[in-house]
Amino acid sequence: MNIMDDLSYLRKETLVxxxxxxxxxxxxxTVRDMCISANLNxxxxxxxxxxxxxxxxxxxxxxxxxxxxIENMDIAKEDGIPICQDxxxxxxxxxxxxxxxxxxxxxxxxxxEGVRRxxxxxxxxxxxxADPLIRENTKDNTPAIIHxxxxxxxxxxxxxxxxxxGSENMSRVFMLKPSDGEEGVKAAVLQAxxxxxxxxxxxxxxxxGLGGDFELAAxxxxxxxxxxxxxxxxxEHIARIERELLEMVNSTGIGxxxxxxxxxxxxxxxxxxxxxxAGMPLAVNxxxxxxxxxxxxI
Amino acid sequence: xxxxxxxxxPFERAQVEKxxxxxxxxxxxTLYSARDAAHKRLYDSIVNAESGMTMGGEAGNKTTFxxxxxxxxxxxxxDITDNIFYYLGPTPAKEGQVIGSAGPTTSSRMDKYTxxxxxxxxxxxxxxxxxxxxxxxxxxxxxxxxxxAVGGAGALLSKCIKKSEVIAYDDLGTEAIRKMEVxxxxxxxxxxxxxxxxxxxxxxDYNSSK
Numbered sequence: 001m002n003i004m005d006d007l008s009y010l011r012k013e014t015l016v017x018x019x020x021x022x023x024x025x026x027x028x029x030t031v032r033d034m035c036i037s038a039n040l041n042x043x044x045x046x047x048x049x050x051x052x053x054x055x056x057x058x059x060x061x062x063x064x065x066x067x068x069x070i071e072n073m074d075i076a077k078e079d080g081i082p083i084c085q086d087x088x089x090x091x092x093x094x095x096x097x098x099x100x101x102x103x104x105x106x107x108x109x110x111x112x113e114g115v116r117r118x119x120x121x122x123x124x125x126x127x128x129x130a131d132p133l134i135r136e137n138t139k140d141n142t143p144a145i146i147h148x149x150x151x152x153x154x155x156x157x158x159x160x161x162x163x164x165x166g167s168e169n170m171s172r173v174f175m176l177k178p179s180d181g182e183e184g185v186k187a188a189v190l191q192a193x194x195x196x197x198x199x200x201x202x203x204x205x206x207x208x209g210l211g212g213d214f215e216l217a218a219x220x221x222x223x224x225x226x227x228x229x230x231x232x233x234x235x236e237h238i239a240r241i242e243r244e245l246l247e248m249v250n251s252t253g254i255g256x257x258x259x260x261x262x263x264x265x266x267x268x269x270x271x272x273x274x275x276x277x278a279g280m281p282l283a284v285n286x287x288x289x290x291x292x293x294x295x296x297x298i
Numbered sequence: 299x300x301x302x303x304x305x306x307x308p309f310e311r312a313q314v315e316k317x318x319x320x321x322x323x324x325x326x327x328t329l330y331s332a333r334d335a336a337h338k339r340l341y342d343s344i345v346n347a348e349s350g351m352t353m354g355g356e357a358g359n360k361t362t363f364x365x366x367x368x369x370x371x372x373x374x375x376x377d378i379t380d381n382i383f384y385y386l387g388p389t390p391a392k393e394g395q396v397i398g399s400a401g402p403t404t405s406s407r408m409d410k411y412t413x414x415x416x417x418x419x420x421x422x423x424x425x426x427x428x429x430x431x432x433x434x435x436x437x438x439x440x441x442x443x444x445x446x447a448v449g450g451a452g453a454l455l456s457k458c459i460k461k462s463e464v465i466a467y468d469d470l471g472t473e474a475i476r477k478m479e480v481x482x483x484x485x486x487x488x489x490x491x492x493x494x495x496x497x498x499x500x501x502x503d504y505n506s507s508k
Contacts, residue, residue, distance in 0.1 A: 059504050061486070064322070068448045068484070076453035082389050082399040085452040123398055125389040125472050135335070137471055166404045166427070166449065198497050199404050199427035201449035253505040257448055258427070258497055259486065260504030290450045 020097075020154040022298055024104030027156070030296055031114020034160045035090060036122035038292040039082045042073055045228040046205075046266070046291050053203060053256075053263040062261020066203075069256070069289060084290040087124040088162030090115045090144040093223060097153035108146060111158075116140040127165070147219060159295040161226050167204060167286040170196035173218055176280040185210060185282055186245055192284040193249050193265065198258020201288030203266050205229060206249065209283040210238075212273035220271040221285035226293040229267035242268050256289075266291075304482060307422075308380045314421060317443050317487045319494035324482040325445075329424070330376065331386040333403050335473040336466075340374060341411040344418065347373040365419030375466030375475065379419030384447075385426075387472035388456070397462045397478070399452030402426040405444070409433050416440045424485055428497055438493040445485035446496075458483040 042050075050073070054066035076083040092111060096102075104110065119126060119141035128142065129135040151157075172195075174188045189208060196204065209220025232239040245268040255261025266289065275281060305313070307327035317323070332340070347368070350359045369377035385405055389398030405425030412423065413436035421442050426449035429437075437444060447455060461479035468474050488496045 059500075061322075061500060062504075065448055068451050068454060072448075072451040072454035075457065076399075079453065080392070081395075081453040081456060083453060084450045085386070085388050085399040085401050086403065087389060087399075123390045123392050125387065125398070127387075127472070139471070164450075169404065197428060198446070198449075199406065201426065253501045253508075255501070255504060257446065257486075258501070259446075260500035288450050 019099055019101040021101045021103050022156060024102060024107065024110035026298060027102075027107065027110040027158075028114045028117065030298060031111050031158065031160070032118040032121065034158065034294045034296055035115055035118025035124065035162070038160055038162050038294040039087045039122065039124050040076055040080060042083055042290065043228070043293055045230055046289070047073060049229045049266040050203070050289060053266065057256065057261050057263050059255045059259070059261025061257065061259040062255035062263060065256040065259065066263065082124060083292075084164060084288070085125055086127065086164035086166060087119070087141075088164045088292070089128055090119075090141060091161045091163050091222065092144055092146045093149070093159040093161070093226065094146060095149045095151045095155075095157040097155045098150050099152075099154040100156055102156075111146055112142045112144055115142050115144045147223075156298045157295065158298070159226050159293060161222070161293045163222075164201075164288055164290060167196070167200040167288040170200045170286045171221070172284045173214065174282045174284075175214070176282050178278070178280050180280060182241060184280070185241070186248065188282055189245055189268070189284055190248055190252070192286070193254070194252060196286050197254055200286040201290070202254055202258055203256055203263045203289050205287045205289075205291040206245070206265050206268045207285035207287060208268065208270040209285070210270055210272045210280070211275040212281060213276070213279075214281055216273055217281035217283035218285070220273060221283035224269035224271040225285055225287045225291055226295075227269045227271075229291075231269065233270055233272070235272065238270050238272055242270050302482075307382055307480075309421075311380065311421065311441065314441050314443050314491050317490055319487050319490040319496045319499065321487040322484070323487065324484055325382075326481050326483070327479070329382050329384045329478050329480055329483070330465075331388070331474075331476040331478060332383045333385050333387050333473050334407055335470045336475050337408050337411040337415075339467060339470075340378075341414060343373050344368060344414060347371070363418075368418060376477075378415060380421050381419075382422035382424065383415075383420060384424040384478070386476075388462075389452070389472075391462075395456075397456050397459050400456040400459055401452030402447040402449055405429060412436065416442050429489060434489055434493050434495065437489050438491065441491045443487060443491060444489040446488045447483070447485050455483065
């Protein structure tokens, strides 16, 4: 080893020592708890939205179904039974602070280990097959789907959104043209909702990703589902479209369970990104009334 | 729902015609769970047996079996005649529980397999969501019924399941076939034996009442 190599090594050591460290044992434990918590307790905003809807729903069967959903949430909480038997594929949005140093195993391995423990120890359903065609169950609900973002700071923020596939299967991507405009966006979202109908277990939450490219639109649509039902886009014109679309969706008459009523959706959340001069990608990610999401900062 | 209609299952075929689209009823008796993977296996077993395929994969004489014969010949692990399938893959039961969360899955994925199973005597299905025209036609032809349970109410519905035992395809885990004893299991008749479809009429009725 020559002297230059030795010095650069020392400099690197000093830098590393300044960084905040998290051991992956903490991440595994946190992810395990998040998996269980998300599947047993609906986020407060979702719970409140369903309770409010039950009071105002005027469809006869629709009202009855919302009543059953409230009873279901209460039983799930009291008896520790998952709200829905489809405890989903574990989808994560992870923000990694660029000044953070993670020790132990790889972050991805740690998240998957947390999923493995959470889904096994929490008696959650293992719904993942290793290969789309061979379809052999992995028996521990791994691998998870993990979206990473590098962000400023030294914190690790993990959001889990266990996603059921009854609604996932009704999701759509539309490569709209710029000339389709706002009307085109609304028509496509409405069409996706109508096609989904009872299959997506309404009342649904509609996640919309607008802009970016083919895959970013889809990712934004999923991310939109992790927003609270009573939140609005920061952009004024998008917040208006969210409101107008919710009204349009709730005028279809699909209703709870698809059996007629006003409450077809609890929210339409739109996330946007810059896009190309030639395009306007639009993704609609459907979620059922069991729209689960939990966020923890470490 | 003040007047509660309880129906014992499995029921006599004649009773199917009394069930009308829109009826809210409670089932008590025996149901079998079966979803995607179990359906594929049942379907493939019937198709292979009837095409006369030998174990070695050689073609033989074509035959047609009834549901009862399929069971007696050991082709299917249960006699589906007059029985009801519940499209379900539950979460695992904890100690002291009969079953974990146990709500319906989306029925349309079973559409490919359903007409054949109905032709072999299956009389009813419980799931959620739309069915294909081919399934609706087969429901009318064989005088069967399609019920919906409330999607996403798995904790609530699990309380109506009093006994549950895996009787076939154990290797499929959550997708195995379970024999279940249910009590007052709430369902809505969506497609009746005449082909009336509540998913169409309920939304139309709601909208025209506005």
